[in-house]
Amino acid sequence: MNANLPAAQTHETETKIEHFDVLIVGAGISGIDAAYHLGKNRPGSSFVILDAKPQIGGTWHTHTFPGIRSDSDLFTFGFSWKPWTGVPIASAAEILNYLEEAIEENDIGHKIRFNHQIEKAEWSSDTQSWTLSVRRDANAPPVTLTCGFLWMCAGYFRHSEGYTPDWPGTDTFRGQIVHPQNWPQDLDHTGKNVVVIGSGATAATIVPAMAAKAAHVTMVQRSPTYYYPRPMMDEFNVTLSALDLPDVWYHEIMRRKFLHESQITVQRSKTEPEVLAAELIGAARKYLGEDFDVDTHFTPSYRPWRQRIAMLPDGDMFVAIRAGKAEIVTDHIDSFTEVGLRLASGKLVVADIIVTATGLNLNMFGDIELVVDGETINPARCFTHRGIMFTGLPNFATVFGYLRASWTLRADLVSNYICRLLDHMDTDGASSVTPMLRDEDRDMQERPWIDPENFNAGYIMRSLDILPRQGDRQPWVMTQDYFQDRNDLPSADLDDGSLVFGRSKVQYT
Structure with missing residues (x-):
């Protein structure tokens, strides 16, 4: 060269x-x-x-x-x-x-x-x-x-900009519409009703984070997504950390652990997708309880890994939903209104702030x-x-x-x-x-x-x-x-x- x-x-x-x-x-x-x-x-x-x-x-x-x-x-x-x-x-x-x-x-x-x-x-x-x-x-x-x-x-x-669908009535909404990719640094959601449109990794991050201060957070999704709740520090992490290993060793062992887990999961998504799907859906049910409608809100129509599986550290989004700080609605958006969203079912979701976590360009x-x-x-x-x-x-x-x-x-x-x-x-x-x-x-x-x-x-x-x-x-x-x-x-x-x-x-x- x-x-x-x-x-x-x-x-x-x-x-x-x-x-x-x-x-x-x-x-x-x-x-x-x-x-x-x-x-x-x-x-x-x-x-x-x-x-x-x-x-x-x-x-x-x-x-x-x-x-x-x-x-x-x-x-x-x-x-x-x-x-x-x-x-x-x-x-x-x-x-x-x-x-x-x-x-x-x-x-x-x-x-x-x-x-x-x-x-x-x-x-x-x-x-x-x-x-x-x-x-x-x-x-x-x-x-x-x-x-x-x-x-x-x-x-x-x-x-410079994220992807936002062209919904009817967005200009009539009296609140604030925000895309995660262009987040206003002065946005205060304390005590507000927040609607998050979307169900991917970004939405799964925003919902529990905003639920801590908001009056209520509603996640509106067209269709369910797979989530993988896992502890931030599992038993293996704790045991390995206690051994006082050199940083290079600790990093390499943990790296190999996660690579192995990833490889097995991807293989299973091809060889036994129904079993893997049942495990992921079962994990949601364990966090949310038997009375929660997991079939409607957390049972996707596609096999695992045809779309990215969002990781939930310590199941934080599920925890927020079970605590009543957040909820999930599975429906299609008919239009924006002055006070929120009107869904295809006729349901009105009231909002002060609408977050369009709808993806990338x-x-x-x-x-x-x-x-x-x-x-x-x-x-x-x-x-x-x-x-x-x-x-x-x-x-x-x-x-x-x-x-x-x-x-x-x-x-x-x-x-x-x-x-x-x-x-x-x-x-x-x-x-x-x-x-x-x-x-x-x-x-x-x-x-x-x-x-x-x-x-x-x-x-x-x-x-x-x-x-x-x-x-x-x-x-x-x-x-x-x-x-x-x-x-x-x-x-x-x-x-x-x-x-x-x-x-x-x-x-x-």
Whole structure:
């Protein structure tokens, strides 16, 4: 990657265009992980991290709604290279503190530039580099940076706005309508009647958090969701903590424990879905009592893991419902009214505040316009290469994590893969790498980025038309399987003909 490329200029130099071997987009958990691996495995590479926001954290900076916490355990969501020693489910503040420690301990901070919004990235086969138009100030013209390799770590959803359905009558509601992704910091719900629309992990977090101060919280859902209530500290945690093990040992043992549990659960969702469903529904009944209508409110119509199973630490949402601080209504929304929601059944739900926990708007590659040799690239027309790279996009990679497991597990595998790929390019004297379909791949079946039969969450289904495609064979498959990827990615053949290396201008599919 270093061959025939200009050296990085200092940040203070304004008269010259700065060039970097690698440019990382996003200072969230994926970008920090990428920076760590580059620093460790490729200390000679120059790199920078650009983030459009004013501080680190990505999702953990954007989302500030009440009770915000991880939906995955921190032993697998945290970095493999930095031990997590707290409770399995952590608050946003604890996660941000952990990320700040990781940056400081590995001297990554000086590599990050905040308030840098990339608007356009143009690849030139003649110069074998990306030229980026970067907005640092809304009132000033964009600046230009160049890089040899562009590494997207910006996540998969649009941070500026969440998804909100178009309900009739929203303009007539006299109270306040709030989306979790744009939470007002001055919102006071003390003593108020709150309605939370939705039943995913965000709703399951907000309901018990707001119920502590609200007069009452009502969760309105169209259909039931699976939840997994588990103790914040189980007997194994307590026993292991008492042994006073080194942090690295404790982290690794807990990590393996959660990975094993996750693997078994996913396997059971395929081999014995009815049994697993009965266990999850039974856990809800145990918390809520035999008199509660679990069949209506907590018995989904789909098999477990076709949508994400929300974790409830210490069953907190169930506890709030049983205590009478919260309730759940399963119905469709007919319209908003001046005082709340009118449901399809005719029921009126009165509210002072309505929270629309209705999901995300996905984007691809951070909404950056990508141009290759003058041609604008449509991500939906690209085939993915192992869920990391894409046909027609030279020297370009992205991190898209797991939907059933912790995001960081895949970020870590991708980081190692990219470093190995860059080493391979250096060894071969190549300055570009582009995934291209081989002759034997031309007749393969085209499949969506995520198979709806495998995972059909609404935010994915709404966005299939903007997401890349996958094929029916490797290396054109996005597996969504950590246990397969951790074996396949480290040993993937980089010279199987699906990656075209070179310096000269190439034709793109």
